[in-house]
Amino acid sequence: MVRKIFSGVVAVWAVLAFGLYFSSADAQSKAEPDKKAAQEKAVKVDACYECHAQIKELHKMGKHIKLNCVSCHTGLDKHLKNPGPDTRPVTATSWEACGKCHKEQFDSFMNEAFHRPARDEKSQLTGRSPNPYWDKLMAGHGFTKEHNTTRSHVNMLVDQFAVDRAFGGRFQGKNGWNYIFDKGKVFDVLVDKYPEVKEHKTFIPQSAAAANPVCLQCKTQDHILDWAYMGDPDKGAKWSRTSNVVEVARSVQHGLNCFQCHDPHAAKPRIVRDGLIQALTRKEGDTLWHKDPKRTGIKVIDMGVRGFPRKIALLDKYDTRLQCGQCHVEYNCNPGTDTKTGEPVKMTDQRTNHFPYKDVFGLYEHYVNQINFLDFKHAITGGLLWKAQHPEAETFYDSKHSKAGVGCNDCHTPKVKDKKTGKMYTSHFAVTPKVMLKETCLKCHPKWTEEMARYSIDSVKAHIRGKMRKAEYWLSAVIDKISEGKKAGLGDDVIKKAQDQHLRAHILWEYWTAENSDGFHNPEMAKESLTKSVDESQKGIKMITDALAAKTAAK
Numbered sequence: 281m282v283r284k285i286f287s288g289v290v291a292v293w294a295v296l297a298f299g300l301y302f303s304s305a306d307a308q309s310k311a312e313p314d315k316k317a318a319q320e321k322a323v324k325v326d327a328c329y330e331c332h333a334q335i336k337e338l339h340k341m342g343k344h345i346k347l348n349c350v351s352c353h354t355g356l357d358k359h360l361k362n363p364g365p366d367t368r369p370v371t372a373t374s375w376e377a378c379g380k381c382h383k384e385q386f387d388s389f390m391n392e393a394f395h396r397p398a399r400d401e402k403s404q405l406t407g408r409s410p411n412p413y414w415d416k417l418m419a420g421h422g423f424t425k426e427h428n429t430t431r432s433h434v435n436m437l438v439d440q441f442a443v444d445r446a447f448g449g450r451f452q453g454k455n456g457w458n459y460i461f462d463k464g465k466v467f468d469v470l471v472d473k474y475p476e477v478k479e480h481k482t483f484i485p486q487s488a489a490a491a492n493p494v495c496l497q498c499k500t501q502d503h504i505l506d507w508a509y510m511g512d513p514d515k516g517a518k519w520s521r522t523s524n525v526v527e528v529a530r531s532v533q534h535g536l537n538c539f540q541c542h543d544p545h546a547a548k549p550r551i552v553r554d555g556l557i558q559a560l561t562r563k564e565g566d567t568l569w570h571k572d573p574k575r576t577g578i579k580v581i582d583m584g585v586r587g588f589p590r591k592i593a594l595l596d597k598y599d600t601r602l603q604c605g606q607c608h609v610e611y612n613c614n615p616g617t618d619t620k621t622g623e624p625v626k627m628t629d630q631r632t633n634h635f636p637y638k639d640v641f642g643l644y645e646h647y648v649n650q651i652n653f654l655d656f657k658h659a660i661t662g663g664l665l666w667k668a669q670h671p672e673a674e675t676f677y678d679s680k681h682s683k684a685g686v687g688c689n690d691c692h693t694p695k696v697k698d699k700k701t702g703k704m705y706t707s708h709f710a711v712t713p714k715v716m717l718k719e720t721c722l723k724c725h726p727k728w729t730e731e732m733a734r735y736s737i738d739s740v741k742a743h744i745r746g747k748m749r750k751a752e753y754w755l756s757a758v759i760d761k762i763s764e765g766k767k768a769g770l771g772d773d774v775i776k777k778a779q780d781q782h783l784r785a786h787i788l789w790e791y792w793t794a795e796n797s798d799g800f801h802n803p804e805m806a807k808e809s810l811t812k813s814v815d816e817s818q819k820g821i822k823m824i825t826d827a828l829a830a831k832t833a834a835k
Contacts, residue, residue, distance in 0.1 A: 437535030663779030781820030
């Protein structure tokens with residue numbers, strides 16, 4: 281199997297993508313009237329090329345060379361007659377913009393996965409990070425308010441708005457609980473219950489207002505034309521890392537725009553997440569991608585014609601470890617604390633939009649000693665801790681499946697046959713392979729039955745969940761022991777060393793509560809990490825135990 285998304289993907293997402301990403305000075309990110317776009321007369325693309333050299337280069341290299349600009353932009357005639365910011369065309373950002381030509385891919389993207397519940401909290405007894413340990417181990421962090429398993433991609437922005445930890449209950453389903461069956465633009469499904477309130481705060485008990493503009497970046501790119509590279513504040517960019525997230529949220533509608541992975545003009549694979557582009561181009565050259573001798577080549581293009589920088593990166597080939605790695609990745613998207621100075625790190629700091637793009641074993645060094653950042657202070661120990669975000673790409677990068685040439689698409693968005701037409705196309709129904717074992721696992725394991733494939737998956741996941749439970753027990757024990765040491769009046773030097781052991785153990789465990797495969801993406805890494813977590817916890821316990829014994833002996 282090859283590590284690429286099949287050619288059907290290119291076409292689907294590229295058409296949609298052509299909509300939003302018309303370059304920096306080309307299209308205005310407003311809600312688009314799709315029907316009107318089809319009614320406008322075609323324009324001479326050479327007239328657009330005169331101002332948009334990047335677009336000319338991209339448009340001429342791909343399958344969309346015959347696609348006229350009016351396919352995805354409206355108001356072009358007015359703009360051509362009087363070019364300028366006030367007449368910028370409106371850009372299509374909807375899934376339907378692609379769906380007009382790519383019905384099968386669009387229909388599959390809109391599918392709903394019913395194999396597990398909506399708002400399925402990981403902290404349930406049978407979840408990935410069950411209580412009573414979860415709330416104790418993460419005490420002081422907003423994820424203790426609600427931490428759910430994933431749903432279909434079409435729901436990702438809706439679910440981000442609705443989760444109790446993000447907007448404090450501001451956004452609720454228009455149809456009550458039945459919103460879980462509704463699809464479409466976010467405000468077709470949800471309603472802002474407090475439209476008169478601009479302040480980002482909690483409105484319901486036991487919730488959190490933890491969302492910020494950076495954490496919306498992987499959920500939607502509706503605002504891509506109004507966001508400067510890295511979210512740096514710029515007078516020409518409407519939104520930045522420091523913007524009021526309520527206002528940003530009110531301005532977007534679509535989760536996972538197609539142009540996040542597919543360039544609309546070149547119809548070629550790309551990435552747009554600025555944090556990932558920054559990671560792949562930083563001078564240290566220390567990511568998993570940099571260390572890969574067979575890494576996929578990238579070409580970074582500055583699309584900034586509006587007076588502020590905006591970057592994309594074209595890929596030499598489809599590589600889902602990079603494309604899916606725009607969102608299914610560990611990254612920091614929130615304020616925290618500088619590990620050297622102890623001072624707050626605010627959203628004005630670029631560290632609040634940062635991708636390590638390293639696996640679990642490189643994260644302690646990266647955060648503590650390289651960029652000097654940690655997320656939150658533990659409410660019981662008082663020590664600084666880290667919070668993981670869904671690191672599937674880094675986990676999978678050097679796995680056995682990846683080395684065998686398997687891509688994310690082979691297991692989650694495989695090639696399927698349309699039942700009516702017999703046409704083969706790339707499904708955009710991103711879901712666990714357990715939902716479609718014939719199209720995924722059995723393609724490479726033809727001697728297996730579906731039952732055997734499911735048995736294999738469940739066995740790996742069960743084993744790793746067992747290791748997670750053991751790591752949680754010892755993390756709880758080290759927290760108790762640090763608390764005991766503080767109450768006994770042990771010196772700050774001993775407490776800080778034990779807190780550091782707690783941090784090391786915490787990273788090696790918590791990574792796997794955020795990684796959404798129960799270790800299946802790389803079971804060898806998961807087992808090594810979780811058993812090392814136990815070792816680190818036990819070292820911390822011994823530090824306090826020895827110090828307490830020494831203090832007693834000295835009396």
